[in-house]
Amino acid sequence: MTHPIRPLQPGATLGVMGGGQLGRMFVHAAQAMGYRTAVLDPDPASPAGLVSHLHIQADYLDPAGLQQLAEAAEAITTEFENVPAQALRTLAERRPVAPAGDAVAICQDRAAEKAHFGASGVPCAPHAVIETAEQLAAVSPELLPGILKTARMGYDGKGQVRVATPAELAAAWAELKQVPCVLEKRLALQRELSVIVARGADGQIVHFPVQQNLHRDGILAVTQVPAPEVDAALAAQAVERAGLIAAEMGYVGVLCVEFFVVDDGQGGSALVANEMAPRPHNSGHYTIDACDVSQFELQVRCMAGLPLVMPRLHSPTVMLNLLGDLWFADGQERTPPWDRVLDLPGVHLHLYGKTSARPGRKMGHLTVTAATPEAATATALQVCALLG
Ligand code: ADP
Numbered sequence: 001m002t003h004p005i006r007p008l009q010p011g012a013t014l015g016v017m018g019g020g021q022l023g024r025m026f027v028h029a030a031q032a033m034g035y036r037t038a039v040l041d042p043d044p045a046s047p048a049g050l051v052s053h054l055h056i057q058a059d060y061l062d063p064a065g066l067q068q069l070a071e072a073a074e075a076i077t078t079e080f081e082n083v084p085a086q087a088l089r090t091l092a093e094r095r096p097v098a099p100a101g102d103a104v105a106i107c108q109d110r111a112a113e114k115a116h117f118g119a120s121g122v123p124c125a126p127h128a129v130i131e132t133a134e135q136l137a138a139v140s141p142e143l144l145p146g147i148l149k150t151a152r153m154g155y156d157g158k159g160q161v162r163v164a165t166p167a168e169l170a171a172a173w174a175e176l177k178q179v180p181c182v183l184e185k186r187l188a189l190q191r192e193l194s195v196i197v198a199r200g201a202d203g204q205i206v207h208f209p210v211q212q213n214l215h216r217d218g219i220l221a222v223t224q225v226p227a228p229e230v231d232a233a234l235a236a237q238a239v240e241r242a243g244l245i246a247a248e249m250g251y252v253g254v255l256c257v258e259f260f261v262v263d264d265g266q267g268g269s270a271l272v273a274n275e276m277a278p279r280p281h282n283s284g285h286y287t288i289d290a291c292d293v294s295q296f297e298l299q300v301r302c303m304a305g306l307p308l309v310m311p312r313l314h315s316p317t318v319m320l321n322l323l324g325d326l327w328f329a330d331g332q333e334r335t336p337p338w339d340r341v342l343d344l345p346g347v348h349l350h351l352y353g354k355t356s357a358r359p360g361r362k363m364g365h366l367t368v369t370a371a372t373p374e375a376a377t378a379t380a381l382q383v384c385a386l387l388g
């Protein structure tokens, strides 16, 4: 890093690249601790821009916008992984930037990401990089049936095609416009987990408990903590591996690593790293309501050079993502019945201030906290019944 991070006291301005919901929750955490905030996002109605002290409406590579951000903010972070790594490198010439552009660049590219898992000694799914027709032709039949994923810019299951035969693979690559891709063997998943770690500039690592995640149509739907079907040994291994992955790239900031749990071939379970995000993660939103320090507060602490503390889960919890589909019923647009949902105990509603609902769009999330995991699950089921 060009600039060592020295502690920035509350009152300083913290900057974030991107103004989505993750940026909004970062701004909330930073402001709660007395920091001022600056958001750079071209969208005048971005969720974080709407709540920040300063909103710079500029393109992510606009030199004037980056200069304004570097002048306003004494340290800078990012809320999405597709921020141009070059923009972070440019900002790092003026201010401490965490995570660094080089780390974000690894997370932006599935091929680089998988190579990094390997370098960290962490297994991932069998795969092949496909950038040329020769590489396509040379793919091992062992990788089929598989999932062809664009190496860059994929999220929420977008940019992915399931393929069973070499002919389907060729057609899928054509459909994806022959951009660089990774073909991954399709694994029989027992379940999906994620681990969020925070690593300081001094190398100290803290982590949240392991999260168990359920995806629908490639989009996160439900996160449960404590993970109901994960034994202590597997959880410890997931935490250890997330830490190895962070340390191997000298990471500073909050990092989420997604894992698949698969059959180990001997009647047990094995862990396979799927992907990582160089920022707080949707599967960590529960930390706001169920932990004594949230993933967003740790993002603030990392970039401000403040001490990190090991988070403690104080309530068993279930997080439900609120997608735009909920704003439609019987073909009519509606407001979901929040008044009835909020009548249930331990329900925490988070809406991101997005003005228009679209199916599949993340509009908010809802956390249920309770004294026991069973009670949290029971209330979450009641919420689902009310939302329909
Ligand atoms: P995204 O960037 O869209 O989150 P992921 O690689 O995490 O992309 O894939 C989204 C979801 O698709 C995963 O959470 C998992 O449910 C499923 N999936 C992805 N890769 C595989 C695989 N190799 N085998 C089985 N399921 C997979």
Ligand code: MG
Binding pocket: 156, 258, 275
């Ligand atoms: Mg994913």
